[in-house]
Amino acid sequence: MDCAQSEPGRSDKSRGDAPENSPALIEDAKSHAQDRLAASFSLNEIVSEYRALRASVLRRWREADVGDPGTAVEEVVRFNEAIDQALSESIAWYARQRDRSREVLTGVIAHDLRTPLGAIMMSAQFLVRSEALGGPQAKAAGRIVNSASTMARMVSDLLDFTQVRMGGDLSISQAAMSLSELCTDALSELKAFHPERAIELDVHGSLDGYWDRDRLRQVISNLVGNALVHGAADTPVTVRAGKTADGVQLAVHNFGEPIPPGHESDIFDPLMRLPKNGSGGRQPNGIGLGLFIVKGIVEAHGGSVSVASDRDAGTTFTVTIPVACPPQ
Numbered sequence: 001m002d003c004a005q006s007e008p009g010r011s012d013k014s015r016g017d018a019p020e021n022s023p024a025l026i027e028d029a030k031s032h033a034q035d036r037l038a039a040s041f042s043l044n045e046i047v048s049e050y051r052a053l054r055a056s057v058l059r060r061w062r063e064a065d066v067g068d069p070g071t072a073v074e075e076v077v078r079f080n081e082a083i084d085q086a087l088s089e090s091i092a093w094y095a096r097q098r099d100r101s102r103e104v105l106t107g108v109i110a111h112d113l114r115t116p117l118g119a120i121m122m123s124a125q126f127l128v129r130s131e132a133l134g135g136p137q138a139k140a141a142g143r144i145v146n147s148a149s150t151m152a153r154m155v156s157d158l159l160d161f162t163q164v165r166m167g168g169d170l171s172i173s174q175a176a177m178s179l180s181e182l183c184t185d186a187l188s189e190l191k192a193f194h195p196e197r198a199i200e201l202d203v204h205g206s207l208d209g210y211w212d213r214d215r216l217r218q219v220i221s222n223l224v225g226n227a228l229v230h231g232a233a234d235t236p237v238t239v240r241a242g243k244t245a246d247g248v249q250l251a252v253h254n255f256g257e258p259i260p261p262g263h264e265s266d267i268f269d270p271l272m273r274l275p276k277n278g279s280g281g282r283q284p285n286g287i288g289l290g291l292f293i294v295k296g297i298v299e300a301h302g303g304s305v306s307v308a309s310d311r312d313a314g315t316t317f318t319v320t321i322p323v324a325c326p327p328q
Helices: 007-014 024-039 041-061 067-130 135-165 179-193 213-230 288-298
Strands: 174-178 199-203 210-211 236-244 247-254 304-310 314-322
Touching: 024 041, 024 067, 041 067, 041 288, 067 135, 135 213, 135 288, 174 179, 174 213, 179 199, 179 210, 179 213, 179 236, 179 247, 210 213, 213 236, 213 247, 213 288, 213 314, 288 304
Parallel strands: 199 236
Antiparallel strands: 174 210, 236 247, 247 314, 304 314
16 A cells, blocks of 8 residues: 555456465454454454445545545555455455364264264174064164165265365375275175165276275275166166276276266266256265265375266266385
């Protein structure tokens, strides 16, 4: 406000190319947001404060009766620029901290749910193995086991999601393993949970490498689970695995409603809702973390994941990961 603004400076600010042009203003705006967050102010209340400040200052400035109209206009422009910049900084800092607080809370809740869920699963599994239960009671206990297992996977995905959103990386622990054996093991478990669905496996070679076994099981489980949810119930879900030039490739295919054209990358964003496609569409039931976690695990292994979707050819998720070097 005390210095004349040059034309290049005005041009840079209009394009957002000079975000740190006033460190003192930015620091004051962040301090204001911090104080208001601690006092449990809402975002609307913060904006209202800036609106009141702008109106009050401009009213007093008008009463000062600045003589030169050109100078008056320039000062109003500079003042409004300063207020807008401070407002922008305050909102940005407030929103980041509020989101972080929510993510911490989500992570704590998800972590604390693991213990009671584990107790439910162990108790239900004990009942399933018990010979004292009759047919209906055993089936009810089996449904408890299946539901608790689903909830446990959701909690695990939620913890991974929170870790990534807070700036962390998904942890992996590499060890010698066989991807073909893992596929067979993981699909056997999925078939037990979905006896009414056809799940086919086509593996070529032993597919040995150094990966995180538990994390790759997550990848297989999430991709096949996604295919079962969105695939046509009367067609099989097919899992294929084979070698590539420098690694291995895993593909999960299903027939059914395709992903809307142009939204193939959006499918990995848990906060993105896809538009309806035709009469059925691929409308998620709530926020889907499975594919987001798949992408994070694959990238943590130095690989990539892609999707191709067509009404006639079906939908195929393809994971490619290198054969990692043995840990030193």
